[in-house]
Amino acid sequence: MTFFQTSDIPNQQSSPYLAFSVLVVDDEVGMQTVLKKALSKSFGHVDTASSVEQAEEMRLANHYDLIILDINLPGRSGIEWEEAFNDQERKADIIFMTGYADLEVAISALKLGASDFILKPFNLEQMLQAVKRCMDKRLAERMNLALSHDISRRVSKDLIGNSEKTKQLKQLIAQFAPSRASVLIEGESGTGKELVARGIHAASKRQGPFVAVNCGALAPELLESELFGHSAGAFTGAKKNREGLFRVASGGTLFLDEIGEMPLPMQASLLRVLEQRTVRPVGTEKEISIDVRVVAATNRNLRDQVNKGEFREDLFYRLNVLKIDVPALRERLADLSDLVPFFTRYLAKELGVPEPKWAHEDMHMMQDYDWPGNVRELKNMLERCILLNKPPAHHFVEMKGGAVNTSITMSVNDLTIMPSTTTPIEAEFGYPNSWSLKDVEKSHIQQVVDYHSGNKSAASRDLGVARKTLERKYKEWDENGSDE
Numbered sequence: 001m002t003f004f005q006t007s008d009i010p011n012q013q014s015s016p017y018l019a020f021s022v023l024v025v026d027d028e029v030g031m032q033t034v035l036k037k038a039l040s041k042s043f044g045h046v047d048t049a050s051s052v053e054q055a056e057e058m059r060l061a062n063h064y065d066l067i068i069l070d071i072n073l074p075g076r077s078g079i080e081w082e083e084a085f086n087d088q089e090r091k092a093d094i095i096f097m098t099g100y101a102d103l104e105v106a107i108s109a110l111k112l113g114a115s116d117f118i119l120k121p122f123n124l125e126q127m128l129q130a131v132k133r134c135m136d137k138r139l140a141e142r143m144n145l146a147l148s149h150d151i152s153r154r155v156s157k158d159l160i161g162n163s164e165k166t167k168q169l170k171q172l173i174a175q176f177a178p179s180r181a182s183v184l185i186e187g188e189s190g191t192g193k194e195l196v197a198r199g200i201h202a203a204s205k206r207q208g209p210f211v212a213v214n215c216g217a218l219a220p221e222l223l224e225s226e227l228f229g230h231s232a233g234a235f236t237g238a239k240k241n242r243e244g245l246f247r248v249a250s251g252g253t254l255f256l257d258e259i260g261e262m263p264l265p266m267q268a269s270l271l272r273v274l275e276q277r278t279v280r281p282v283g284t285e286k287e288i289s290i291d292v293r294v295v296a297a298t299n300r301n302l303r304d305q306v307n308k309g310e311f312r313e314d315l316f317y318r319l320n321v322l323k324i325d326v327p328a329l330r331e332r333l334a335d336l337s338d339l340v341p342f343f344t345r346y347l348a349k350e351l352g353v354p355e356p357k358w359a360h361e362d363m364h365m366m367q368d369y370d371w372p373g374n375v376r377e378l379k380n381m382l383e384r385c386i387l388l389n390k391p392p393a394h395h396f397v398e399m400k401g402g403a404v405n406t407s408i409t410m411s412v413n414d415l416t417i418m419p420s421t422t423t424p425i426e427a428e429f430g431y432p433n434s435w436s437l438k439d440v441e442k443s444h445i446q447q448v449v450d451y452h453s454g455n456k457s458a459a460s461r462d463l464g465v466a467r468k469t470l471e472r473k474y475k476e477w478d479e480n481g482s483d484e
Contacts (some may be wrong), residue, residue: 016207017135018248018291019066021045025055026097027073039131040125041225045287052076057084063286064092066134068127071098071105071318079105085112088241093134097122142248143209159192159199161335165327168329169196176322177203182274184259184319186296187326193297194257196326196366200295201253208252208292211245217457218259228273230282246290253293260300260311271315294319329371329378336366339375343382351386352469360391360483369396373451407422445473469479 006109024035030050039046047062049055051073059067071078078096085094097111099120116130159170176183177200185193194212201210218226229244233301245254258261262270273279274294278287295391296319305311329335340358348355371377384393445463449470452458460467 004014015042016251017042017046017225019247019289019361020138021063022047022066022068022131023055023058023062023064023092024048024068025050025052025073025078026068026070027051028070028150031070034124038128043268043367044291049214050074052078052081056081059087059090059092061286063090065138066131067094069094069096071109072100079108079112081277089110091241093138095127095134111405139208139251142243142250144323148268159195161332161338162456163332163334166335169324169326170199172324173199174203176200176324178205179322180293182293182319183324184297184302185295185323185324185326186302187299188328188374189299190374191326192375193299193326194255196252196324197255197291197295198299201255201293204253204293206252206293208250210250210253210255211249212257213245213259214455214457215266216258216461217455220263220266223262225282227266228269228279228281231284236466237347241281244281246273246292246315249287249292250280251291253295255296258298260298260302260305264310264312267312271312271318274315274318304425323458329374333367336363336378339378340366340382343379344386347379347383347386349384353386356389356391357388358391359393365393365396376451376453416423442477445470 011177020043022045024032024039024046026048027050029050032050036046040402047058049058053075055067055069064437067084069081069084077445084092093115094113095116095118096114097118097120098105109117115134118127118130159166159173183197183200185196197212198210199346209271213226215223221415225242225244227244227246229242229247231241256270263393273290275289276287278289280287302311302320304317306313306316340363344358345355345462365380374381381392381395385395445459448462449456449459452462456470457467460470463470
């Protein structure tokens with residue numbers, strides 16, 4: 001019947017509400033049938049109940065994002081269903097229905113926290129519009145949470161370069177994007193694996209957000225809560241419910257960076273999620289349906305980790321449905337002709353300085369370098385050159401331990417040092433002889449942190465110290481101000 005059609009509520013195939021569940025509570029079987037048929041076109045799960053008592057049993061056993069509730073029911077009325085309003089752990093949006101235009105009842109319902117109030121008999125379109133308002137609000141909250149999670153990740157959204165290998169990479173992204181299958185991205189650190197993941201999401205046309213999480217940057221006990229969410233009181237410090245990133249990414253893509261760092265117990269939990277398409281928040285027994293595409297990345301060889309017993313073989317096969325190997329920068333040096341101008345313009349604008357012009361000698365020396373740190377190293381090198389107002393050729397001469405006949409002022413936060421002419425012996429050890437041990441320590445720590453784009457957890461692993469040690473160092477520098 002065309003009565004059930006609406007241009008505003010999408011069909012299930014393209015619906016952003018696929019991960020949402022609805023419970024319809026009405027003692028009229030006809031009303032249950034009409035609403036279930038209409039809502040099933042957009043929602044992944046729709047249940048019905050005839051009384052508050054039956055609905056409460058179902059609410060305790062399942063998760064519902066929306067409850068459509070008739071006020072006049074046999075036994076307890078909808079207004080008397082206090083558990084549905086007071087249970088913060090299972091909080092759902094509630095739309096009241098009633099056949100009696102009683103203003104007092106309507107006010108009571110809204111005071112309880114109802115999202116909307118609809119009088120019977122109603123046009124189905126009116127109900128679907130109320131449902132859409134509730135669910136779009138929930139989607140907006142998740143999108144804002146995804147954006148706040150992503151806001152600190154300074155990542156370009158374009159894959160730059162026209163080398164043959166980069167063209168092949170772009171072709172794979174376009175080929176894999178339409179599928180809902182998991183994708184495994186392997187490549188060295190700094191090659192742009194997250195950029196590839198973002199490209200897959202953008203080309204997939206999925207309506208939900210792109211959400212990224214670094215599995216190696218979170219403590220094992222926090223990773224489970226970050227991914228799956230938790231209920232209030234689930235553990236010390238859990239003062240309120242939290243939606244995990246799987247639910248935040250509903251309808252979109254969840255990017256699991258450094259998947260090879262994930263602890264084995266968490267790998268088992270992730271495998272269950274991928275197989276069942278449901279998540280269970282920490283501290284609860286309820287299963288929540290999800291519609292999320294998983295893209296994972298690692299700078300390790302996961303097959304080798306499987307052989308060593310460090311990564312689950314069954315999870316490897318689940319993630320490795322589609323595979324992309326991101327080539328190192330040394331394998332696509334032709335991309336430098338696009339990458340260097342791009343980063344130069346971007347960094348100059350970000351730093352608020354005039355855009356420098358690099359000489360042919362600079363480009364030649366960049367072409368002759370192996371770039372072990374890949375694109376990340378290139379970006380950091382160009383940023384350093386722009387800050388110091390020195391060409392890339394100067395940087396490579398310093399790296400090779402050559403004499404640099406110059407006098408420069410270098411600022412590292414509050415640390416300002418004015419070295420005189422640097423000798424080959426000084427350059428060999430990386431820092432001027434006039435620097436104190438504290439100066440060297442501070443400069444080296446910040447260099448490693450910058451290399452990891454501000455990720456102190458990754459930097460602390462490279463430095464061989466605890467992250468708390470790094471935080472303490474930064475606190476000391478802030479308290480002491482300029483080092484002498």
